[in-house]
Amino acid sequence: MSERTVELTNPSGLHARPAKVFAEAAAGLDATVTVSKGEREVNAASVLSVLTLDCHQGDRITIRAEGDGANEAVDHLVALVDEGLGEEPT
Template sequence: MAQRTVAVASASGLHARPAKLFVQAAAKLEVPVTVRLGEKSVPAKSMLGVLSLGAVRGSEVTLEAEGPGAEEALDSLAALLSRDLDAEEALDA
C-alpha cells in the first residue's frame, strides 16, 4: 500500500473550501484513497468524512491508496494539501 504523510497548509485546515477542493480532486481519481488523522481513517471522496477529521493547519494527515496509479494519486493529493488554498482563494478574488 502506498502512503504519503503531509501537513495541511490551508489556514482553515481541511474545512470549507479546502476540503471541497480536496474531495473533488479525490473523486476524479481512479484509485480509492483514504485519509487518516490519528486513529480515524475516512474515504478521501467523502466530504463529511474529511470534515469529520477536524484537521487544522499543520495537522499531519496520512494518505493511503493501493493499486495501479496509487503513487500518482497520492502525489497529486499531497501536493494539493501542501498548498494554502485559502490564500490562493484570496488572490483569485
C-alpha cells in the same frame, strides 16, 4: 499501496472550501484513497467523511491510496495540500 504523511499549512485545514477541493480531487483519481488523522481513517472522496476528521492548520494527515494509480494519486493530493488547497498558505 502508497501512503504519505503531510502537514496542513493552509489556514482552514480540511474545512470549508479546502475540504471540498480535497475530496473532489480524491474522487477524480484512479485509486481508492483514504485520509487519516491519528487513529481515524476515512474515505478521502467524501467531503462529509473528511469533515469528521476535524483537521486544522498544523495537523498532520496521512493520505493512503490503493489501485493502479496509487502512487500518482498520493503525489497529486500531497501536492495539492502543499499548495494550500486553494488557500494562501500562512
